[in-house]
Amino acid sequence: MSEKISVNCQAKLSEAITCLTTMYRDKKFVVVSLRPGKDRTLDQNSLWHGMYKRISQMTQIGEPDDARRYCKLHFGVQILLNEDAGFQAEWYRVMRHLPYETKLAMMGECHLFGPDGFPVTSLFNRAQGVQYTDRMSAYFTxxxxxxxxxxGEVAA
Incomplete structure (x- = not known):
C-alpha cells in the first residue's frame, strides 16, 4: 500500500499526518519520503489533453489519442533522449530498432505498457513538461x- 499526498494547504497537511499515523499504527514500519516543490501538475495534464483534442480537430492526425501518441513519440521521447542518459540507453537498446508504426502504436494503450502506453510524459519533471508543451505548441501552431x-488559461 503506497500513498502519495501533495501538501499545498492545511487540510492536505492534516490528511498526510492522519495517513502517516494510521499506517504507523497498523504496520509499525513506514517509509517516508519528503521533498519540496510541485509534481507535474494536473493543470499540465489537462492542458495536454486539451491540446491533443485541438490538434485532432484542426489537423488530419486523427483522434485525440492519435495526437497524443504522435506528440509523445516526436516531442516527449526527444526530450528524454536529450536529458536522461538512462532513458536514452534503454530506448536505444529496446525501442530504436522497431519500425516507426510500432513505436507510434506503443505510445498509446497496449497490452505491454497498459492504458497509458510506453512511459514518456509520466517520467517528466515540471521543466520537461513545459518543454513538451512548448514543442507541441510551436510545431502545431x-x-x-x-x-x-x-x-492563456494556464498563464492566468
Whole structure:
C-alpha cells in the first residue's frame, strides 16, 4: 500500500499526518519520503489533453489519442533522449530498432505498457513538461493549430 499526498494547504497537511499515523499504527514500519516543490501538475495534464483534442480537430492526425501518441513519440521521447542518459540507453537498446508504426502504436494503450502506453510524459519533471508543451505548441501552431485560448488559461 503506497500513498502519495501533495501538501499545498492545511487540510492536505492534516490528511498526510492522519495517513502517516494510521499506517504507523497498523504496520509499525513506514517509509517516508519528503521533498519540496510541485509534481507535474494536473493543470499540465489537462492542458495536454486539451491540446491533443485541438490538434485532432484542426489537423488530419486523427483522434485525440492519435495526437497524443504522435506528440509523445516526436516531442516527449526527444526530450528524454536529450536529458536522461538512462532513458536514452534503454530506448536505444529496446525501442530504436522497431519500425516507426510500432513505436507510434506503443505510445498509446497496449497490452505491454497498459492504458497509458510506453512511459514518456509520466517520467517528466515540471521543466520537461513545459518543454513538451512548448514543442507541441510551436510545431502545431506552424501547422495552423490555434492554442492561444488554452495556453492563456494556464498563464492566468
Amino acid at each position: 506552424g501547422q495552423g493549430v490555434v492554442f492561444t485560448d488554452l495556453l
